[in-house]
Amino acid sequence: MQELSSEWEQKTGNSINWLVLEENVLRQRVTTDISTNGGQFDIITIGSYEAPIWGKNDWLTPVDDLSADYDYNDIFETVRKGLSVDGKLYALPFYAESSMTYYRKDLFEKAGITMPDQPTYDQIAEYASKVHDPDNQIYGLCLRGKPGSGENIVPIMTSVNTHGGKWFDMNWKPQLDSGPWHKAVTLYVDLLNKYGPPGVTSNGYNETRALFASGKCGMWIDATVAAGYLFDPAESKVASSVGFTSAPIADVPNGAALQWAWALAIPKSSTKADIAKGFIAWATSKEYIRSVGEKKGWIAIPPGTRQSTYDLKEYQDAAPFANFVKTAILSADPTKPSVDPVPYMGITYASIPEYQSIGTEVGQQIAAAVAGQQTVDAALAAGQAFTLRTMEQSGYTKK
Amino acid sequence: MSSRPLFSVGINFIVGWGAVLLLVFPIIWMLLTSFKTEIDAISPEASLIFQPTLDNYRAVLGRSNYWMFALNSVGISAAATFLALLIGFPAAYSMAFHPTERTKGTLLWLLSTKMMPPVGVLVPIYILFKDMSLIDTHLGLILLFLVANLPIVVWMLYSFFKDIPRDILEAARIDGAGLWEEFRFILLPLSGPAISSTALLSIILCWNEAFWSINLSTTKAATLAAFIATYSAPQGLFWAKLSAAAVLAVAPVLIMGWVGQRHLVRGLTFGAVK
Numbered sequence A: 001m002q003e004l005s006s007e008w009e010q011k012t013g014n015s016i017n018w019l020v021l022e023e024n025v026l027r028q029r030v031t032t033d034i035s036t037n038g039g040q041f042d043i044i045t046i047g048s049y050e051a052p053i054w055g056k057n058d059w060l061t062p063v064d065d066l067s068a069d070y071d072y073n074d075i076f077e078t079v080r081k082g083l084s085v086d087g088k089l090y091a092l093p094f095y096a097e098s099s100m101t102y103y104r105k106d107l108f109e110k111a112g113i114t115m116p117d118q119p120t121y122d123q124i125a126e127y128a129s130k131v132h133d134p135d136n137q138i139y140g141l142c143l144r145g146k147p148g149s150g151e152n153i154v155p156i157m158t159s160v161n162t163h164g165g166k167w168f169d170m171n172w173k174p175q176l177d178s179g180p181w182h183k184a185v186t187l188y189v190d191l192l193n194k195y196g197p198p199g200v201t202s203n204g205y206n207e208t209r210a211l212f213a214s215g216k217c218g219m220w221i222d223a224t225v226a227a228g229y230l231f232d233p234a235e236s237k238v239a240s241s242v243g244f245t246s247a248p249i250a251d252v253p254n255g256a257a258l259q260w261a262w263a264l265a266i267p268k269s270s271t272k273a274d275i276a277k278g279f280i281a282w283a284t285s286k287e288y289i290r291s292v293g294e295k296k297g298w299i300a301i302p303p304g305t306r307q308s309t310y311d312l313k314e315y316q317d318a319a320p321f322a323n324f325v326k327t328a329i330l331s332a333d334p335t336k337p338s339v340d341p342v343p344y345m346g347i348t349y350a351s352i353p354e355y356q357s358i359g360t361e362v363g364q365q366i367a368a369a370v371a372g373q374q375t376v377d378a379a380l381a382a383g384q385a386f387t388l389r390t391m392e393q394s395g396y397t398k399k
Numbered sequence B: 001m002s003s004r005p006l007f008s009v010g011i012n013f014i015v016g017w018g019a020v021l022l023l024v025f026p027i028i029w030m031l032l033t034s035f036k037t038e039i040d041a042i043s044p045e046a047s048l049i050f051q052p053t054l055d056n057y058r059a060v061l062g063r064s065n066y067w068m069f070a071l072n073s074v075g076i077s078a079a080a081t082f083l084a085l086l087i088g089f090p091a092a093y094s095m096a097f098h099p100t101e102r103t104k105g106t107l108l109w110l111l112s113t114k115m116m117p118p119v120g121v122l123v124p125i126y127i128l129f130k131d132m133s134l135i136d137t138h139l140g141l142i143l144l145f146l147v148a149n150l151p152i153v154v155w156m157l158y159s160f161f162k163d164i165p166r167d168i169l170e171a172a173r174i175d176g177a178g179l180w181e182e183f184r185f186i187l188l189p190l191s192g193p194a195i196s197s198t199a200l201l202s203i204i205l206c207w208n209e210a211f212w213s214i215n216l217s218t219t220k221a222a223t224l225a226a227f228i229a230t231y232s233a234p235q236g237l238f239w240a241k242l243s244a245a246a247v248l249a250v251a252p253v254l255i256m257g258w259v260g261q262r263h264l265v266r267g268l269t270f271g272a273v274k
Helices: A005-012 A023-035 A050-056 A077-082 A105-110 A121-131 A153-162 A179-195 A205-213 A226-230 A273-283 A286-296 A307-311 A313-318 A322-331 A355-370 A376-393 B003-034 B038-042 B055-063 B066-097 B103-112 B118-131 B138-163 B166-174 B179-190 B192-208 B211-216 B224-229 B239-259 B261-268
Strands: A044-047 A092-097 A099-104 A139-142 A217-223 A242-246 A260-265
Touching: A005 A273, A023 A044, A023 A050, A023 B118, A023 B211, A044 A050, A050 A260, A077 A092, A077 A322, A092 A273, A092 A322, A099 A105, A099 A121, A099 A226, A099 A322, A105 A121, A105 A242, A121 A139, A121 A179, A121 A217, A139 A179, A139 A205, A153 A179, A153 A217, A153 A355, A179 A355, A179 A376, A205 A217, A205 A226, A217 A226, A260 A273, A273 A286, A286 A307, A307 A313, A307 A322, A313 A322, A355 A376, B003 B239, B038 B239, B055 B239, B066 B103, B066 B138, B066 B192, B066 B224, B066 B239, B103 B138, B118 B211, B138 B192, B138 B211, B166 B179, B179 B192, B192 B224, B192 B239, B211 B224, B224 B239, B239 B261
Parallel strands: A139 A217
Antiparallel strands: A044 A260, A092 A260, A099 A217, A099 A242
C-alpha cells in the first residue's frame, strides 16, 4: 500500500507520512495515542477487536457516509458487521481472513487417507496419529502454542466454540469451568503432546508457518492468509504438496473458523478527517485491489473483503484457494461465535477492553498445561478465577 | 619455554576466545542473516554456507530514509549526553567533595528513578508531551533521554571523584585556586577518561533506547531504534530485512564503541578497586 500510495498522492496533491510497526508495537502505540487524544495520526490500522470498542468509546470518526460509488454492499457482510457498532461502520477493511486446515497431500497419500471436505476433530486426531513420524522430524499436527491472546488462544477458541463453548454467558459470567472448555482444552493439550513438534509453547503463528513451510508438519489449522505463502515455491518447500480443507468442527458449526480483518480508521482527534477519508476510501476500493493485482501480481492482492475481488478472473486463475477462503469468511460470523447467545462479538476474542489481559492470562495457564507444569483442570480453574475477578472488578458481573 | 606457561596461555586463549565468541555470536549471526534470502534466513536448518545477497540492504535503504533516522540518532544522543554531562558534572562534584547528610539519600533516590519500568509512566508522559507539543520533536526526546541517563552519569562521575584524593584540591586551594580554577586546572584534566567513558556509555544508552523513541516519535524525530521496529511486520518475520536494518542501526555505535573501548573499560572499573 505504501508503494502504491504515490498514485493517490499524485492524483490528490496530498502527501502521506508512513509509520510502519509490528503488530504488538502498533497496538500499544496507537492505543496510547487515541486514548489520550494525542492527535498524532490521521489514519490508523486497527483490527476487528479494536474497531467496535473504539467506536463505542467515540474515539473514531464513522466512515459510513462515503459516496455511492464506494459500494459498501460489495464488502462482505460478516466483515462489515465485525467493524461496526450499533449499525455504524467505524473502519474500512483492506484485508480479511478466516481459518482452514492445511495438510500435506503426499504424506496423506502415503498413509492412505483421504481428507474430507469438512473434517471433525476426531478425524484430525486420527490422521495426526497416522502421519506422525518424529524419527523423520515430521509431526502429525502443528498448532500455535505460544501463550497470548492473539496466539495459542486462537486455535483454542475455535475448538471451544465448535465444542459448544463460549467466553461468557449473557450475564457476563465466565464459562471456563464448563464442559466444552474442558473437552476442547484437553484435546488441544493431548494432540500437541502426542503429535506436536518439540518446544511447541514457543511457536506462534510465524514460527508454525515456517515449520509447515519447511516440511515438518503433517497438518496445521490456522489463518487462511498463510495460503498465499505456502503455495509460493519461492517461500515454501511444500508448495507442490500442500492441500487444504475446512477448519475442523466438533459438536456445532458456530465459531469453528476464525474471522479477522485489518482495517483503516480515522481517529476523532484527526484534524484532516476529510482528506483521510478520501485516502481510506481509495485504499479499500475495488479499483485499488485491481491495481494491486495488475502491478504486483494477482496472488498478492489483499483478499477477503469484497465480492468483486472474487469475481476477478485473473485472481481465480492465480489463487486455487480463492473461493474456498471466500466461503470460510462468509460462514464465520463474529456476531454468532457460539451456539448459545453471547453478549460479546468475536470468534477468537471478545470485544471488551478487558479481553487482552484475560486472553493473555488464560493463554499462559494453558501453555503451562501443555508444558506439563500443571493439569488441564488446574489451568482452567486458574483461568476461570482470573476472568471472574477481572469481570467483577470491571463491574460486568453485577449488571 | 617450559610447558607450564604454554599450557596456561593455551587455557587463557581458549577461555578468552570462547567468551568473545559467545558474546559476539548474535551480532555475527545478525550480520550473516542480513546477507541471506528470506527463505534461507527462516529455514530451521541454520547454515553457514549460502549464496550471499545485498537485496535486503537494497530493500531497506530503498524503503525508508535511513539517513534521517541516523542523523536523528546522532543528534539526539549527542545533545542529551552533552546536557547530562553539563548538569551531572557539577552535581557529582558537589556530592563527592561537599557531601551533606542528605547526599546518600539523594544519590539513592536518583538511582531509584531507573528502577521503575518505563511503561508505568507512559500515559502520564504522553499526556504531558501532548500538552507541551513535544511529541515527535527532537527537543522532547533529548529532554527525556537526558532525564533517563542523568542518574547514571551522576553516579559514574561521583564514583570517579570519590577516588580523587581531596588533598590535591586542598593543595590547590592553599595555592589560591578558586572554584573555577579547581574545575579548570585540576578536575577537568584529571577526569578526562571518566568524562569520555561516561559520555560514551550515555551515547550508547541513548542510541539503544527503543521504548521512548518508538512511543514518542512518529516520522520527524524517530531514531534508529524506531527504524528497526518498522521491519518486524505483522505479515510475517522478515528476518533477513530485519537483520539488515539492525546492522545498519548498530554499525555507527559499534564503530564508536570500538574506537573508545579503552576509555570505556577504564571508566567502568572506576571505584571498583580502592
